[in-house]
Amino acid sequence: METSNKITFSRRNFMRTTALAGGGMLIGFNLFTACKEAVKPPVDIADLNFNDFNAFIKIADNGMVTIFSPNPEIGQGVKTSMPMIIAEELDVPWENVHVAQGVLDTKNYTRQVAGGSQSIRFGWDALRQTGATARQMLVNAAAAKWGVDASECSASEGIITNSKGETLGYGDVVKEAAALEIPENTALKEPRDYKIVGADAINVDMEKIITGKPLYGLDYKVDGMVYASVLRPPAFGQKLSAFDDMGAKAVEGVSDVIRFGEKVAVLANNTWSAMQGKKALKATWSDNSSLENTEDHDKILTEILDGNKFETRREDGNVKKAFAQADKVIERTYESPFLPHNCMEPMNFYADVTDDKIHLVGPIQTPEGTANRVANMLNRDVNDIHLEMTRMGGGFGRRLYGDFVMEAAEISNLAKKPVKVVFSREDDMAAGIYRPAIKYRIAASVKDGKLTGYHLKEAAINSNMYGLIPHFFPAGCIDNYKVSTANHQSKITTGAWRAPYTNFLAFAEQSFFDELARELEQDPVQLRIDLLQNVKGNTDDRIQYSGQRMEDTIKLAAEKGNWGKQEEGVYQGFAAYYSHNTHVAELAEVVMKDNFPVVTKVVVAVDCGIVINPTGAKNQIEGGVIDGIGHAMYGDLAFKNGVPQATNFDEFRLIRMQETPKVETYFVQNTLSPTGLGEPGLPPAGGAIANAIYNAAGQRLLKQPFVKHIKAEVKELVG
Amino acid sequence: MPTYNITVNGDKKAVDASPETPLLWVLRDHLDLVGTKYGCGIGQCGACTIHLDGTATRSCLLPVSTAEGKNITTIEGLSDNGDHPVQEAWKAVDVPQCGYCQAGQIMTASAFLKDNPNPSESEIREAMHGNICRCASYNRIEKAVAMAAEKMS
Ligand code: FES
Ligand code: FES
Numbered sequence: 001m002e003t004s005n006k007i008t009f010s011r012r013n014f015m016r017t018t019a020l021a022g023g024g025m026l027i028g029f030n031l032f033t034a035c036k037e038a039v040k041p042p043v044d045i046a047d048l049n050f051n052d053f054n055a056f057i058k059i060a061d062n063g064m065v066t067i068f069s070p071n072p073e074i075g076q077g078v079k080t081s082m083p084m085i086i087a088e089e090l091d092v093p094w095e096n097v098h099v100a101q102g103v104l105d106t107k108n109y110t111r112q113v114a115g116g117s118q119s120i121r122f123g124w125d126a127l128r129q130t131g132a133t134a135r136q137m138l139v140n141a142a143a144a145k146w147g148v149d150a151s152e153c154s155a156s157e158g159i160i161t162n163s164k165g166e167t168l169g170y171g172d173v174v175k176e177a178a179a180l181e182i183p184e185n186t187a188l189k190e191p192r193d194y195k196i197v198g199a200d201a202i203n204v205d206m207e208k209i210i211t212g213k214p215l216y217g218l219d220y221k222v223d224g225m226v227y228a229s230v231l232r233p234p235a236f237g238q239k240l241s242a243f244d245d246m247g248a249k250a251v252e253g254v255s256d257v258i259r260f261g262e263k264v265a266v267l268a269n270n271t272w273s274a275m276q277g278k279k280a281l282k283a284t285w286s287d288n289s290s291l292e293n294t295e296d297h298d299k300i301l302t303e304i305l306d307g308n309k310f311e312t313r314r315e316d317g318n319v320k321k322a323f324a325q326a327d328k329v330i331e332r333t334y335e336s337p338f339l340p341h342n343c344m345e346p347m348n349f350y351a352d353v354t355d356d357k358i359h360l361v362g363p364i365q366t367p368e369g370t371a372n373r374v375a376n377m378l379n380r381d382v383n384d385i386h387l388e389m390t391r392m393g394g395g396f397g398r399r400l401y402g403d404f405v406m407e408a409a410e411i412s413n414l415a416k417k418p419v420k421v422v423f424s425r426e427d428d429m430a431a432g433i434y435r436p437a438i439k440y441r442i443a444a445s446v447k448d449g450k451l452t453g454y455h456l457k458e459a460a461i462n463s464n465m466y467g468l469i470p471h472f473f474p475a476g477c478i479d480n481y482k483v484s485t486a487n488h489q490s491k492i493t494t495g496a497w498r499a500p501y502t503n504f505l506a507f508a509e510q511s512f513f514d515e516l517a518r519e520l521e522q523d524p525v526q527l528r529i530d531l532l533q534n535v536k537g538n539t540d541d542r543i544q545y546s547g548q549r550m551e552d553t554i555k556l557a558a559e560k561g562n563w564g565k566q567e568e569g570v571y572q573g574f575a576a577y578y579s580h581n582t583h584v585a586e587l588a589e590v591v592m593k594d595n596f597p598v599v600t601k602v603v604v605a606v607d608c609g610i611v612i613n614p615t616g617a618k619n620q621i622e623g624g625v626i627d628g629i630g631h632a633m634y635g636d637l638a639f640k641n642g643v644p645q646a647t648n649f650d651e652f653r654l655i656r657m658q659e660t661p662k663v664e665t666y667f668v669q670n671t672l673s674p675t676g677l678g679e680p681g682l683p684p685a686g687g688a689i690a691n692a693i694y695n696a697a698g699q700r701l702l703k704q705p706f707v708k709h710i711k712a713e714v715k716e717l718v719g
Numbered sequence: 720m721p722t723y724n725i726t727v728n729g730d731k732k733a734v735d736a737s738p739e740t741p742l743l744w745v746l747r748d749h750l751d752l753v754g755t756k757y758g759c760g761i762g763q764c765g766a767c768t769i770h771l772d773g774t775a776t777r778s779c780l781l782p783v784s785t786a787e788g789k790n791i792t793t794i795e796g797l798s799d800n801g802d803h804p805v806q807e808a809w810k811a812v813d814v815p816q817c818g819y820c821q822a823g824q825i826m827t828a829s830a831f832l833k834d835n836p837n838p839s840e841s842e843i844r845e846a847m848h849g850n851i852c853r854c855a856s857y858n859r860i861e862k863a864v865a866m867a868a869e870k871m872s
Binding site for chain 1: 720736737740741744747748749751752753754755756757758759760761763764766793794795797801806809810813815816817818819820821822825844845847848849850851852853854855856857858859860861
């Protein structure tokens with residue numbers, strides 16, 4: 001979407017202003033919905049609530065601006081970049097802007113989910129228009145004070161100037177501005193005039209992070225609160241038969257032991273005692289005969305791929321015919337394991353359930369849905385619930401699920417105490433909502449040296465790729481094209497994991513294209529560019545990506561990474577993928593050390609539209625790429641009789657400093673609306689390194705984690 | 720429950736805790752110093768790193784009973800105003816993503832640079848290898864440690 005400076009909808013209904021009792025002006029605004037008729041922002045900051053507004057801007061009478069944003073921060077930097085957009089249009093120096101985490105009441109809060117890299121994309125227009133409208137009100141107030149026409153005044157850096165050169169600070173006119181009509185048709189800035197958007201702004205919580213101030217859910221504490229450590233069924237599918245809490249109760253500091261459902265909570269006056277108490281519980285579990293094993297999943301998924309019970313998710317042309325007429329058909333199967341999220345801050349939540357209200361505090365990406373579930377579970381009115389979000393020590397999708405909030409609420413309700421549930425690392429890894437194990441089988445038909453057909457099959461545990469993915473690259477590039485999916489229902493809980501589905505699908509497809517290029521005797525980068533020509537002008541509006549933007553992104557990565565011109569002993573690999581509205585291309589470099597391939601560098605090109613905060617944007621890409629490499633190389637979670645076989649970082653290997661390449665990030669320069677960055681850097685990483693490893697070591701990696709498969713084979717190959 | 724006298728960031732504190740309680744939880748739950756983070760509890764991630772008589776130590780594996788009489792420094796006490804050269808470098812490089820691991824990273828880096836003020840790239844990578852950053856801000860951690868080293872030497 002082209003960024004335009006036209007107002008597309010009436011601002012008047014989306015914001016309201018008041019003069020604050022203590023001085024200054026308060027603007028309440030909604031991002032996507034009109035405000036209710038009668039609502040006004042409070043006259044006291046202490047009374048801020050987010051029932052009627054998504055966020056507030058306070059302009060103090062000294063000109064300082066505070067933005068109260070309840071948008072949860074999980075490490076994607078939206079808490080920094082969204083206020084930057086307001087500040088840009090409001091036209092105040094960034095140094096004068098302070099961002100405060102808003103306390104969230106969940107009703108009417110429209111964009112409360114921090115997932116899917118969507119926050120920026122959805123907020124862009126609304127945030128700009130809010131900032132611009134507020135600026136216009138300040139200008140109008142100054143003009144009235146001077147007795148001149150507003151068109152003779154301009155505002156910049158928090159100062160309003162009239163044609164005589166007289167000036168007034170924003171703070172000087174806030175009182176008057178607050179009483180004015182909210183103007184319509186305020187012009188937005190042209191992207192070339194941006195001063196804050198596009199300039200580096202460091203993380204707004206920096207000071208607190210580097211000095212260890214309380215920020216995260218795990219740091220939250222109130223007087224009288226107890227800590228709960230929960231014993232859950234060790235295997236997925238098991239039920240609690242009986243338990244003995246003698247040992248647990250003997251642990252110093254333990255106050256209560258409470259059974260709820262299939263779980264037992266141990267409450268204590270400190271975290272360590274609660275954890276020790278849990279360890280001292282003796283429980284027996286009813287053995288379910290159908291406990292699952294990784295070998296079983298493996299067999300089942302292969303059977304699905306070999307069978308014919310698929311749902312067709314997209315079909316162009318006639319794949320069957322293309323395959324029947326082919327000179328050659330290439331087919332590969334790619335396999336991935338379950339993955340836990342392993343947020344650095346383990347799951348935790350605070351709950352205080354009393355007869356008149358329910359107070360919930362902690363790191364959660366879906367406050368509204370979770371509040372509703374808690375209300376349902378406890379048979380309470382959702383208006384009794386007051387939910388506060390803390391900064392999150394990582395999300396990656398795990399904190400979309402409110403299971404730990406439900407636990408906290410249930411325990412507090414039973415114990416009649418304020419309770420904080422704290423997962424140990426072992427709890428966190430073993431009670432996961434995992435990235436499901438998936439297999440892809442991709443087949444391509446070749447006729448007269450050309451790609452004529454393409455068939456992607458997905459066999460996944462529990463659920464299949466979401467609706468838009470069949471229309472991602474390379475949909476529209478190949479005349480005969482088909483995507484089919486099927487799944488197997490398991491007792492193991494699965495869900496969204498950073499860049500759901502595409503985190504592994506991109507590896508499969510981008511590895512496949514590399515092989516295809518070899519088969520067609522074409523340069524892998526050129527093959528992709530050639531294919532993309534076919535999607536240009538395609539009128540199928542289901543297709544999600546842009547052929548031109550993808551091509552430009554690929555060319556930028558190839559140019560910056562010196563594709564095809566590597567030094568002796570350096571091997572390159574390429575991958576490009578579109579996800580979460582962002583186009584990304586990656587060129588990986590691998591060298592062999594002690595007969596083992598080592599990724600030394602990844603050059604990344606990204607088209608995410610306008611880059612709001614370059615330092616934050618690069619941080620997201622660097623993190624996404626290294627995360628993608630880490631999980632492709634090492635990530636593995638197997639199950640034996642329903643029990644996860646890794647429960648801490650001694651058994652589950654995460655990438656560490658010495659295994660990390662240098663990541664160089666380049667942005668495609670344009671003035672298109674911004675898109676997300678938290679996820680799209682990850683999907684191409686696995687394919688880029690797998691293709692480089694092939695060039696370095698001659699081995700095609702089809703299964704993740706690579707480390708399990710490289711070791712034996714490559715050593716032999718190169719050794 | 721026995722009482723332990725420990726010195727944290729220069730202050731003498733008396734805490735009642737069972738002897739095997741890890742210092743991590745004493746700091747967080749008993750003394751309200753929550754800058755030191757819990758990540759794994761088994762010495763694998765480095766989120767809980769503190770300085771024990773100046774040496775980087777995993778507080779999740781250190782029973783409070785063995786910390787008596789020692790000088791403990793946590794992230795809260797690393798500098799008066801958040802201006803230790805390592806903290807300054809962290810700001811300049813804009814290191815944190817979610818930020819959760821960063822206190823541990825900073826404590827590891829600051830102890831390392833005290834012993835080795837002129838590290839090579841590979842020494843930095845080795846020194847920081849024990850600290851996990853799930854957000855993978857590793858490139859920036861590496862850059863910030865190098866920058867701090869330059870400032871300190
Ligand atoms: S919590 Fe101590 S090393 Fe992980
Ligand atoms: S910044 Fe999130 S774990 Fe390091």
